[in-house]
Amino acid sequence: MDGLTQDAANRAYLKNKALDININYVARTLSQSVIRLKDKDESVKTDWHYKLNVRPNTDLSASDFWQRVFYELIRNNEVLIVQTDTYDFVIADSFVRKEYALYPDVFESVVVKDYQFRRPFYMDDVIYLRYNNKGLDEYTTDLFGDYGELFGRMLDSSLRSNQIRGTVEVGTVSGTEEQKTKKLQNFIDRLFNGFKKPVSIVPVSKGLEYNELSDGTKQGQTFDETNQVQKAMVTEVAKLIGVPPSLIHGETADQDSAQEMYIKYCINPLLKKLEDELNAKILSKRQVSAGKHFEVLSLNRPKPTKDIVEDSPNVDKLIGSKVMNPNEVRAIYGLPPFEGGYEFVMTKNYSNNNNSETKGGETDNDDTTNQGNNNSE
Template sequence: MGFLDSVLKRNSELEWLFDLDLAFDTSHRAYLKKMALETCINFIGRTISQSDFRFMNNGKRQLNDWHYLLNVRPNTDQSAADFWQKFIYELIDENEVLVILSDNNDLLIADSFTRVEYAVYPDIFKDVTVKDYTFQRSFKMNEVIYLSFNNEKLTKFMDGMFDDYADLFSRIMETSMRANQIRGTVSIDATQSLNEENRTKLQTFIDKLFNSFKNNSVAIVPKLKGFDYNEVQDGSNNGKSIEELTKLKRSLIDDVADILGIPSALIHGDLSEYETSIKAYVKFCVGPLVKKISDELNAKLIDKTEYLNGSRVEVRGVTEKELIENAEAVDKLVASGVFTRNEVRELFGAERSDNPELDKFVITKNYQSADSVEGGESE
């Protein structure tokens, strides 16, 4: 290291660049991984946070404490939208999420916990920690809301892919920086002896010259006799590396989106494929998540007897189609006599009406048999 130390000491800029190169790879690994996960997971979280949680009894909505907790204020520090967005983030990022009900009737998302599994008895959750507080008691499975996402933790599953992308990203970045770096040659009068003092002065002047070019958009340097600086232009890159970096980041997000079931066109805002993408997104990504949540809420918040008697927890507002955009289809469903108007209201996420007329089947003459339609004048 003696030779390397002497080289670095003679050129402070080279020493700085050497240190930067050592830290470059690690920082961009974290950047790429965080960027892809945040983009995709938060996209799903924002969608689920718009859900409307309804406690239904024989088709009628019931307003109770659970309605307030799930739709308005789950706890003292979070709104319902913030709560469900964090809920989805923990579920996907950590592969599981645990929600407990505190003694103050607050719904809290656990930051960490230990699960003790049993074969024939309910599992127990110990060391449940929320923020900086660890609960001393244990929670049984039937006392909590617990969901798992996949068989494997997402970040663990994707570590190998992220490493490969980070290596490729770093290589492209290095190539781009090298192609666009300032390069120049310095000519000096060789008749003067370069002793230690003169060499130090020369190096100091070159350092100042370099910094003036690097830190200022306009730099004025005095022209000295016996000292000539010429900058070397390198136009071989032509901006290709920046385009490659953009494509690489987009490709990484696409891979994460594919794993989570999000059409990449939605992530990148491609409106040309919006209708097809939103249908696939609702059916294959959001729909299964909504089903997981509704199943867990029905199992934990409603007992078996109440469920069999018509009580339900329904998650609405995400998977239903837009009513106004499908007005013509609504008319066809009712006019053909296939659905009542109350049934159509439920299909589009609206509550049933108390008007008994909306429970009757309506049919137009266009859908009656030919024999039942009167036509022409009687003789």
């Protein structure tokens, strides 16, 4: 029975460790998110900006708040955010959801810390996110059943290999049987207590002699092998969540490619969930139709100086060929629009006809006119 209990403990420890490493990695990434309310292409500063980007409630900063939101979302497959009477956003620790076919679902018995709300919350009035990976917990439980058993046996083998073994020879010891037993036990206790110290001196007792059979240096399962098992489990969970394992383990090979995959297949879908929920629950249908919308940026947020310098040849082509206007390009890099930036301008390199919209050089007619003026002189 003790062995079964120990195996279960190993499985729970390894499972929680692997899940926490991966989920916290994603949650820390998303805690850097910036949420913007935009009116078409222009950012609008309202009270929502402060609540969503600075201080959602009295106890948490925005980064701590969103890190916990996404941790709860991935770990528990769902997360509920409700707004208090003071307009603070708080994360529910527990709740009961009542589902209806033709009416909005209702959340009851909502508990935040040690406080339970007496009133119900309707779906239209809350921010509710689902991860849609219900099998994560079940799959990892089954997976770590085998890994936990393997890890436990490797630890046992390592302990046995490094175990100090010895015998105690008992000669003629005076006294009663109880006195002999007590004297022997005291001698053994001094031995064990001495082995726990870097340097130990054990006095020799008459009639008792200690002989060492193994000094604990026998080669067995190495520490590196147990680390490899733990690394393999972290890798399996990373694949389930959509995180390239090389990023979790700090490997530098193909880091740019791994980062791109991480943003595309793990971060962007989670940001899209939050964007959709904010647009649906905070903005009205009329506001959305008029062009207002929330934009959530994290690692996918462009770095204007670095990215524009690297992409400058392509930016020039996009604007010069009238595929995009300057403000549309600026929006891609997270820059605000400027007056007159919505005008399309084609450079001479992309134009077949010389007209008033053409920019980028002098015309042949100008050269001919200048030559004619020079000749007349």
